[in-house]
Amino acid sequence: MTRKKNNIPEHARVSFISVSSSEDEGTEQTERKRGSSISSMKRTRLKDKEKMSSPLTNTSLNTPRKKADSKSGDELELIRARANSVKKEHQQLMNAFEEEKQKAIADKERKTMSMLVSTPPAKVRNHRKHHSAIVTNSDISHIISGMLEEGNDFEDEFGLKERSPKLESMRDLISQEIQPDNLGESDNMSKNDETSFADENDEKVNDDNEVDVSDDTENNQNESPVIEDEDIARSNSMNVLVNRNDEDEGRNENTSFFEAETRICSYENLPLPKETESRDILSLNADDIHFTVIPLFNTRNSDAETLLSSDDDVISDVFLMERMEELNNTLEKDPRAIQHYRYSFQHVVQKQDNFGDIEWWGRFMMNSESLMVNNTNEVAEKLSMGIPNPIRGLVWQLLANAKNEDLEEIYHQLVKESSPHEKMIRRDITRTFPSHEFFTGGDGQEALFRVMKSYSLYDKRVGYCQGLTFLVGLFLLHMPEAESFCLLVKYMEDYEMRATYKPSLEGLHHNLYQLDRLIVENLPSIAKHFNDEGVLSTMYASEWFMTFFTYRFPLELVDRMFDVFFGEGITSLFKLCLAVLKGNENLLLKLNFDNLLQFLKQSSFKIFMDDLSSLINLSREFKVTRKKLSHLSKEYEKFLNKSNPLQEKVMSLEDQELSSMKFDKDNLSEAYLNIQKQIQKSNQEVSYLRDENGMLNQQVEQLKCLIESHEQGRGAAKLEDTINHLREENIKLNKELQEFQTELITTKINYAECENERLELRKAIEKLKHQ
Amino acid sequence: MEMISSPSMLKPIQIKLVLLGEAAVGKSSLVLRFVNNDYQENKEPTIGAAFLTQKCKVQDKIIKFEIWDTAGQERFHSLAPMYYRNAQAAIVVYDITNSDSFDRAKSWVKELQRQATNEIVVALAGNKCDLHDSRQVESEVASSYSSEKGLLFLETSAKENENVNHLFKEIAKKLPLESFSKKQVEEQTQNSINITRRQDSSISQCSC
Numbered sequence: 001m002t003r004k005k006n007n008i009p010e011h012a013r014v015s016f017i018s019v020s021s022s023e024d025e026g027t028e029q030t031e032r033k034r035g036s037s038i039s040s041m042k043r044t045r046l047k048d049k050e051k052m053s054s055p056l057t058n059t060s061l062n063t064p065r066k067k068a069d070s071k072s073g074d075e076l077e078l079i080r081a082r083a084n085s086v087k088k089e090h091q092q093l094m095n096a097f098e099e100e101k102q103k104a105i106a107d108k109e110r111k112t113m114s115m116l117v118s119t120p121p122a123k124v125r126n127h128r129k130h131h132s133a134i135v136t137n138s139d140i141s142h143i144i145s146g147m148l149e150e151g152n153d154f155e156d157e158f159g160l161k162e163r164s165p166k167l168e169s170m171r172d173l174i175s176q177e178i179q180p181d182n183l184g185e186s187d188n189m190s191k192n193d194e195t196s197f198a199d200e201n202d203e204k205v206n207d208d209n210e211v212d213v214s215d216d217t218e219n220n221q222n223e224s225p226v227i228e229d230e231d232i233a234r235s236n237s238m239n240v241l242v243n244r245n246d247e248d249e250g251r252n253e254n255t256s257f258f259e260a261e262t263r264i265c266s267y268e269n270l271p272l273p274k275e276t277e278s279r280d281i282l283s284l285n286a287d288d289i290h291f292t293v294i295p296l297f298n299t300r301n302s303d304a305e306t307l308l309s310s311d312d313d314v315i316s317d318v319f320l321m322e323r324m325e326e327l328n329n330t331l332e333k334d335p336r337a338i339q340h341y342r343y344s345f346q347h348v349v350q351k352q353d354n355f356g357d358i359e360w361w362g363r364f365m366m367n368s369e370s371l372m373v374n375n376t377n378e379v380a381e382k383l384s385m386g387i388p389n390p391i392r393g394l395v396w397q398l399l400a401n402a403k404n405e406d407l408e409e410i411y412h413q414l415v416k417e418s419s420p421h422e423k424m425i426r427r428d429i430t431r432t433f434p435s436h437e438f439f440t441g442g443d444g445q446e447a448l449f450r451v452m453k454s455y456s457l458y459d460k461r462v463g464y465c466q467g468l469t470f471l472v473g474l475f476l477l478h479m480p481e482a483e484s485f486c487l488l489v490k491y492m493e494d495y496e497m498r499a500t501y502k503p504s505l506e507g508l509h510h511n512l513y514q515l516d517r518l519i520v521e522n523l524p525s526i527a528k529h530f531n532d533e534g535v536l537s538t539m540y541a542s543e544w545f546m547t548f549f550t551y552r553f554p555l556e557l558v559d560r561m562f563d564v565f566f567g568e569g570i571t572s573l574f575k576l577c578l579a580v581l582k583g584n585e586n587l588l589l590k591l592n593f594d595n596l597l598q599f600l601k602q603s604s605f606k607i608f609m610d611d612l613s614s615l616i617n618l619s620r621e622f623k624v625t626r627k628k629l630s631h632l633s634k635e636y637e638k639f640l641n642k643s644n645p646l647q648e649k650v651m652s653l654e655d656q657e658l659s660s661m662k663f664d665k666d667n668l669s670e671a672y673l674n675i676q677k678q679i680q681k682s683n684q685e686v687s688y689l690r691d692e693n694g695m696l697n698q699q700v701e702q703l704k705c706l707i708e709s710h711e712q713g714r715g716a717a718k719l720e721d722t723i724n725h726l727r728e729e730n731i732k733l734n735k736e737l738q739e740f741q742t743e744l745i746t747t748k749i750n751y752a753e754c755e756n757e758r759l760e761l762r763k764a765i766e767k768l769k770h771q
Numbered sequence: 772m773e774m775i776s777s778p779s780m781l782k783p784i785q786i787k788l789v790l791l792g793e794a795a796v797g798k799s800s801l802v803l804r805f806v807n808n809d810y811q812e813n814k815e816p817t818i819g820a821a822f823l824t825q826k827c828k829v830q831d832k833i834i835k836f837e838i839w840d841t842a843g844q845e846r847f848h849s850l851a852p853m854y855y856r857n858a859q860a861a862i863v864v865y866d867i868t869n870s871d872s873f874d875r876a877k878s879w880v881k882e883l884q885r886q887a888t889n890e891i892v893v894a895l896a897g898n899k900c901d902l903h904d905s906r907q908v909e910s911e912v913a914s915s916y917s918s919e920k921g922l923l924f925l926e927t928s929a930k931e932n933e934n935v936n937h938l939f940k941e942i943a944k945k946l947p948l949e950s951f952s953k954k955q956v957e958e959q960t961q962n963s964i965n966i967t968r969r970q971d972s973s974i975s976q977c978s979c
Binding site: 424427428430431432434465466467470502503504505509536538539542543546547551594597598601 | 794795811812813814815816818819820821822824837842843844845846847849850853
């Protein structure tokens with residue numbers, strides 16, 4: 001076992017998981033007793049079947065097979081012995097199952113049983129915990145063999161004596177598995193002998209009469225191709241795991257089981273489908289990059305009948321095989337692709353996710369083209385019920401005819417080139433689903449970046465448009481990047497969405513116009529209310545069209561919308577818009593502008609979340625045909641081409657405006673001439689005024705002089721007065737002076753006379769002295 | 772500026788405000804900060820346009836900002852006129868760490884001055900000013916450009932809540948509120964239909 005594991009790359013291991021609905025503890029123990037593991041022989045058988053049935057991989061069909069002679073008699077004996085023990089166990093299981101069935105029939109609620117599908121029994125769980133991350137083959141073979149026995153019992157009990165070839169083939173495989181010797185041998189063979197392995201397998205099956213081998217299965221084997229090393233290596237890693245549970249509460253344990261042990265996928269809130277008792281699940285161990293397939297194991301009477309009556313009785317196996325093959329191919333090409341699967345299972349949603357009629361989906365996968373052409377209504381019906389999430393991405397691609405190797409090749413080329421939009425894309429990548437786990441890590445962001453960059457190179461006219469990242473983000477949750485790229489190309493080209501993203505956004509304007517008109521016709525009260533409140537479709541529906549609702553709507557709801565869209569085309573998008581409005585009609589009519597916009601963008605999906613189908617069913621009530629859309633489109637074209645009455649009015653208004661402008665122009669030129677004349681006049685006036693001004697200035701000067709002289713004159717008079725006054729005074733003073741002079745003279749005379757007298761007196765005195 | 776936390780008897784003056792600017796400069800983040808006082812690291816790009824409202828009290832008057840937050844990518848340009856037509860205020864946002872976004876802001880200013888109403892109050896906001904280490908547009912350059920064009924100018928950070936409320940406050944101050952309130956009363960009495968005229972009962976809260 002260890003060796004086998006080592007033989008193959010970790011990322012290429014594929015498991016085969018079967019799920020069934022009912023079991024009891026006794027069965028479980030029986031299963032545990034079988035200490036065998038699934039050999040590569042069994043896996044080879046699975047591989048063979050796949051090869052035979054898959055149109056993609058049947059290149060080696062009809063390759064001549066060697067006769068297997070290598071088996072020794074001893075080994076055959078061993079096989080027989082082992083087969084006998086299987087038979088005994090079969091009996092035990094029948095008994096155990098009989099009890100179980102009685103119980104189930106008594107309460108007639110086998111539906112509940114069916115839901116319990118995915119929880120492994122506690123013992124298996126515990127057992128598994130002792131192993132490393134991957135479910136070991138021996139674990140799985142215990143379980144599957146028990147399941148197969150039980151499945152047959154169930155069928156027998158329900159009178160389905162004819163055994164399902166699918167069950168038979170699985171039983172086959174298990175019986176081979178049970179041979180412990182096969183393990184090593186097959187291992188060796190896988191290395192050394194390309195051809196004998198399958199033959200040996202056949203031989204063993206044929207020799208062992210205890211195991212019923214249906215003709216179908218045998219024929220299939222006869223046609224099995226030569227097995228190549230690579231195939232063996234891959235099939236070596238196929239594990240079969242059966243998880244069952246009878247108790248509802250077990251489902252929660254199941255979650256932890258998967259997460260703790262294999263991290264296959266999150267099963268929280270797994271829906272309890274009403275119609276199916278078992279389901280197929282493609283799953284992946286993220287850490288070990290380990291694909292797991294859980295095929296249908298149908299135990300319900302009616303479904304079993306369907307199964308048996310169908311010619312494609314191994315169909316679900318086949319398509320799952322095909323899917324595994326595809327996943328493996330993808331992995332070989334691009335190991336990074338694994339990321340997508342990890343998240344695609346975590347993001348699935350669980351509430352209300354209807355796994356639907358898995359048989360039908362199996363048939364669809366095989367004959368999608370003819371079904372889409374011949375059974376249009378049936379396909380539409382199934383799509384409206386929702387595509388089982390594990391195959392959703394694949395079905396989308398089939399619906400969109402997006403499986404295109406040439407395109408993928410182009411992608412692988414483009415991804416190496418650099419785009420002028422890179423900077424802008426890079427800026428938006430971290431802003432796409434920023435709270436989604438897948439897009440917060442580097443891997444998801446890088447994948448998104450590469451797809452967007454490649455598309456911007458592939459379609460240079462569109463380049464990169466904001467909003468596309470959300471769309472592609474959703475694709476990447478369902479499929480690897482090259483396939484996402486192809487689907488994006490189809491979405492843009494075949495689904496007529498390309499114009500929406502052109503630099504002019506012409507498609508968006510087109511869509512919004514069409515939507516407006518459809519609202520008026522289908523939801524007149526809403527149309528009126530919106531009109532009253534001034535709400536235009538561009539205000540709330542731009543993001544619906546540009547991101548296909550992924551911008552705000554929960555992705556599980558958008559998945560369902562895409563299921564319908566890829567089947568029906570662009571008409572469904574309008575129906576969905578109308579359904580969103582219709583579903584909220586009562587509330588919408590009560591809201592005013594502010595709240596309307598807020599509600600339409602943020603909360604309009606909430607009413608559908610309890611039952612995702614309600615939106616889809618509501619949308620199917622609207623009649624929007626391609627003819628209607630193209631009619632509206634033409635109407636819009638006319639509107640744009642100005643032949644629309646409104647536009648004509650605008651045109652005539654424009655004409656009027658033009659003629660009035662011409663009239664205005666004439667008037668204006670006249671007015672201009674007048675003004676020029678006036679200006680000339682004014683100029684003359686100005687010069688006249690200047691002259692006048694000059695004269696006035698002179699006068700002013702003269703006056704100034706006059707005033708000055710006048711003022712001077714006044715001053716002179718004053719002076720004269722003063723002078724006169726002074727003269728008079730002078731005269732007076734002169735007279736006084738004369739008087740004083742005369743007085744002085746007289747005084748001088750008097751003085752002289754006095755002097756004379758004095759002299760005489762002196763002489764007299766002298767004389768007297770002498771005397 | 773005082774934000775209103777309870778319904779007021781006063782009739783608010785409705786101001787239609789539009790945010791324009793290059794993609795990823797932080798238009799939505801500015802609005803988110805102003806309206807909800809919140810910040811998200813990797814805000815999704817706006818597709819088409821988003822509409823939000825916020826009431827504030829400025830100088831005894833209650834203003835209700837009706838904010839149109841537009842998509843930044845060039846190809847959404849054709850949708851912008853329907854949002855800035857009849858707008859009383861506009862915030863043109865650029866990213867200080869991206870000189871291209873400043874050029875784009877300039878062309879928006881030019882378009883607004885040519886196409887929008889004459890009385891429109893235009894503010895230029897240099898966002899992400901917390902990232903000064905990778906600054907490409909100098910504050911002085913933007914400031915002198917703004918005064919040349921008659922714009923309000925502030926450097927903001929929606930992340931660090933820097934200048935965001937201040938920006939709206941400055942716009943409110945610059946608006947001719949008197950004439951708006953008169954005009955709106957007239958309109959109401961005439962019972963005319965106006966896209967931007969609606970009443971709402973709930974008033975969002977804003978910290979300021």
